[in-house]
Amino acid sequence: MLARDLVDANTGGALERAEQALHRVWGYSAFRSHQAGIVEALIGGQDVLALMPTGGGKSLCYQVPSLVRPGTGVVVSPLIALMQDQVDALRLLGVRANFLNSTQSLPEQREIEKALLDGALDLLYVAPERLMTERLLELLHGSQIALVALDEAHCVSQWGHDFRPEYRKLSILAERFPHVPRIALTATADARTRQEIVEQLGLGKAAQFVASFDRPNIRYMIPDSGSAGARDRLWRFIRDEHEGEAGIIYCLRRRDVEEVAEFFAAKGRTCLPYHAGLDAAMRRQNQQRFLREEGVIVAATIAFGMGIDKPDVRFVAHLNLPKSVEAYYQETGRAGRDGEPANAWMTYSLSDVTTYRQWITDGQAGEQQKRIEMQKLDGLVGLCEVTSCRREVLLGYFGERFNGPCGACDNCLDPPITVDRTEAARKALSAIYRTGERFGVGYLIQVLQGKDETRIVQNGHDKLAVYGIGKDVPEPEWRRVFRQLAARGAIFADVENHGSIKLTEICRPLLRGEANFAMRADKPAAKKERKKRDVAPKVKPEDAELWEALRTLRSRLAAESDVPPYVVFHDRSIVDLVAKRPRNTAELAEVTGFGSVRIERLGEAVLTVIAAH
Numbered sequence: 001m002l003a004r005d006l007v008d009a010n011t012g013g014a015l016e017r018a019e020q021a022l023h024r025v026w027g028y029s030a031f032r033s034h035q036a037g038i039v040e041a042l043i044g045g046q047d048v049l050a051l052m053p054t055g056g057g058k059s060l061c062y063q064v065p066s067l068v069r070p071g072t073g074v075v076v077s078p079l080i081a082l083m084q085d086q087v088d089a090l091r092l093l094g095v096r097a098n099f100l101n102s103t104q105s106l107p108e109q110r111e112i113e114k115a116l117l118d119g120a121l122d123l124l125y126v127a128p129e130r131l132m133t134e135r136l137l138e139l140l141h142g143s144q145i146a147l148v149a150l151d152e153a154h155c156v157s158q159w160g161h162d163f164r165p166e167y168r169k170l171s172i173l174a175e176r177f178p179h180v181p182r183i184a185l186t187a188t189a190d191a192r193t194r195q196e197i198v199e200q201l202g203l204g205k206a207a208q209f210v211a212s213f214d215r216p217n218i219r220y221m222i223p224d225s226g227s228a229g230a231r232d233r234l235w236r237f238i239r240d241e242h243e244g245e246a247g248i249i250y251c252l253r254r255r256d257v258e259e260v261a262e263f264f265a266a267k268g269r270t271c272l273p274y275h276a277g278l279d280a281a282m283r284r285q286n287q288q289r290f291l292r293e294e295g296v297i298v299a300a301t302i303a304f305g306m307g308i309d310k311p312d313v314r315f316v317a318h319l320n321l322p323k324s325v326e327a328y329y330q331e332t333g334r335a336g337r338d339g340e341p342a343n344a345w346m347t348y349s350l351s352d353v354t355t356y357r358q359w360i361t362d363g364q365a366g367e368q369q370k371r372i373e374m375q376k377l378d379g380l381v382g383l384c385e386v387t388s389c390r391r392e393v394l395l396g397y398f399g400e401r402f403n404g405p406c407g408a409c410d411n412c413l414d415p416p417i418t419v420d421r422t423e424a425a426r427k428a429l430s431a432i433y434r435t436g437e438r439f440g441v442g443y444l445i446q447v448l449q450g451k452d453e454t455r456i457v458q459n460g461h462d463k464l465a466v467y468g469i470g471k472d473v474p475e476p477e478w479r480r481v482f483r484q485l486a487a488r489g490a491i492f493a494d495v496e497n498h499g500s501i502k503l504t505e506i507c508r509p510l511l512r513g514e515a516n517f518a519m520r521a522d523k524p525a526a527k528k529e530r531k532k533r534d535v536a537p538k539v540k541p542e543d544a545e546l547w548e549a550l551r552t553l554r555s556r557l558a559a560e561s562d563v564p565p566y567v568v569f570h571d572r573s574i575v576d577l578v579a580k581r582p583r584n585t586a587e588l589a590e591v592t593g594f595g596s597v598r599i600e601r602l603g604e605a606v607l608t609v610i611a612a613h
């Protein structure tokens with residue numbers, strides 16, 4: 001059965017035909033916000049610029065119109081590694097999809113080119129440099145083109161994070177194919193990038209769709225306890241919330257990645273390292289296992305993730321700070337692309353902040369750029385220390401207004417207690433001042449606590465009035481005071497002077513006794529017994545067996561067709577299958593993700609498993 005034949009050409013409006021494709025081919029019940037408008041505009045021949053967050057459902061925006069319009073939809077994507085999975089997934093739905101790239105043999109390429117000319121392709125994925133070859137442009141002229149989709153369109157922007165010069169050349173498409181509608185898509189929202197996309201790709205007349213960048217299914221958690229025991233805390237979190245589920249743990253350094261991978265492996269989880277120091281074969285293998293096996297955790301430096309489209313990543317954890325709010329949003333955004341609940345968990349310490357400052361200062365960038373990077377870092381520290389809704393601050397950073405409480409961040413779920421630490425803050429500031437702004441946090445705490453270290457005595461700091469005035473406050477609490485003073489910008493670690501702590505203007509009112517200092521209280525780890533879950537969170541105990549049986553079936557089918565499990569069907573489909581327990585193909589058609597072709601292929605196997613439970 002061909003997906004295209006499931007769309008009835010005689011059905012009235014563009015949107016109706018698009019909805020037919022959505023139901024019958026993809027097995028989904030309705031378009032998400034913006035998808036309908038985008039699809040309708042494209043089918044009507046209009047150019048579109050679509051800004052949607054990761055997981056927002058960008059692919060359907062051009063895949064559906066490619067089936068509804070006559071001809072082939074041409075998709076330009078820089079992510080060659082992803083093409084295979086996308087094409088596999090589409091084929092399982094009966095869509096005639098293929099890609100052209102350098103991994104294919106020449107005869108293979110010729111065959112695909114012929115299919116294009118014969119009108120036997122619904123979708124063709126190509127890399128930008130390939131599209132710009134005269135050969136392919138000529139072929140396209142000889143074929144019927146339904147639309148051109150420019151995925152990851154921010155690559156055209158020099159301000160963005162992944163500038164690709166070949167994207168600039170894509171502007172000639174408007175001249176060479178003036179009657180083919182184009183859609184540019186990106187998950188990068190800032191105004192500057194958007195402007196550049198419009199200018200560089202000649203999309204001045206395009207209909208613009210800007211979705212909210214909120215990711216409502218992601219729960220944000222930044223437990224505030226410094227770095228001590230961070231791995232153990234993360235382990236407890238993963239054990240309690242993510243048994244058997246896939247996730248990513250980001251670390252700053254390769255050494256940490258290796259240690260974390262070993263640590264979690266020792267706890268009985270499959271946890272694989274990924275960083276630039278591993279050879280390419282090992283990296284590829286670990287990435288492949290992450291995609292193909294269920295429940296794999298990857299411990300990685302930030303090098304991991306770009307171009308990974310796995311929809312069922314259930315958590316993203318940071319054991320170190322990312323370098324900006326943008327990076328945090330992007331990295332956490334890799335969780336829960338399928339819309340199912342997911343967690344973003346992060347812990348951080350002042351030494352992360354100091355390390356970054358050092359890197360920025362030592363870096364090759366100009367003064368202006370360094371200042372921007374410092375500000376970005378401060379923005380992130382601010383997000384960590386805020387006591388109000390994190391989602392509000394996160395989206396506010398991108399200029400989007402969100403009125404909390406969101407009910408799905410740690411601050412909303414468990415509002416932090418603030419305590420008055422004016423006295424401690426003042427003592428900390430005078431310790432910095434009295435010792436000449438020349439020492440790091442560790443030393444300052446020793447002075448405050450009145451430790452008789454040789455260094456302190458040699459420096460004569462045991463004679464200072466601040467010596468020993470902080471005996472009553474334990475060391476971790478002092479660290480928190482310093483960290484939060486840094487977060488407010490009252491002090492900073494001067495990386496040009498070995499991280500010695502310096503005062504800023506902001507601390508003056510506090511030192512003079514004109515301002516108070518309230519900060520998050522470090523709550524003792526919640527003693528409340530968490531309900532331990534044996535299987536994924538969405539499953540009731542009585543459904544656990546069926547859930548596992550369906551996962552097993554999915555793994556087997558995936559192995560048979562050599563595709564990742566999520567290509568066979570998504571977690572959301574399993575949730576729906578377990579809830580509805582369909583008994584026949586008609587009932588199966590009501591389950592999300594089960595369109596006609598999928599039912600034809602997998603229906604019997606799925607129904608048999610359900611009947612057995």
Ligand code: ADP
Pocket residue numbers: 028029030031032035052053054055056057058059060311337338339570
């Ligand atoms: P993006 O490319 O924007 O990150 P995708 O196109 O990969 O997002 O879509 C994310 C997930 O949402 C996919 O699993 C996709 O099948 C699903 N999805 C998209 N649109 C819908 C819809 N209208 N109904 C149900 N699921 C959808």
Ligand code: ZN
Pocket residue numbers: 388389390391392404405406407408409410411412413
């Ligand atoms: Zn919130």
